Amino acid sequence: MDIDDIHWLGHACIKITGNAVIYIDPYHISSKEPADFIFITHEHYDHLSTKDIQKIRTEDTIFIVPEKNTGQFIGQVYGVKPGDHLDFQTISVDVVPAYNVNKAYHPKDRQYVGYILTVDDTRLYHAGDTDVIPEMSNIRADVAFLPVGGTYTMNAQEAAEAAEIIHPKLAIPIHWGSVAGYRTDAERFSRLSHVRSMVLEQESE
16 A cells, blocks of 8 residues: 555545545545545544535445444444454454543443554554553554544644554554644654654645
8 A cells, every 4th residue: 555545634534545445534524535435433523424424425335333323324334343343345444442541532331443444455543532542552553543632532642652552654643633633733743753653734625
């Protein structure tokens, strides 16, 4: 997979292109490129945005969402929980936990999720809204998308600690620039991280 296939569309939204067009948590996006897959990490408005999903969904779009949110979708919908694994023709999916340890926004018992997507032999980890959690020691990824905005998730320092645990080939800060976090948080993460990191520019179409 080429870095040019990875696109940050703002906040926590990542688009992956190549053999399939994949969106994770589309929110306030201008992109209208039809989605083969849409992944949702949890039901908060800045991650499950019906308005944005409508911009990119088709009759053939496959949705992967937390189990308790399946009723909000029509079509090919897969409800998942931490520990699940799915295989599709172009990607495979491992579902991992995402939760807070020192704040109340994302309790562990709500079973919010992150995803590890294997695309063209590249493992991409989208952490979802999470703090540094013990389960990260079991995560292996080539690319890690880590929230850095603080308030609802890890801050830049904590995200740098998470990167040390996961040790991807590339770490990309997300969950900043909207709702919580600023570019300075992303840049601080990049300075603190001992793994290779890259602050992406927000893309629009």
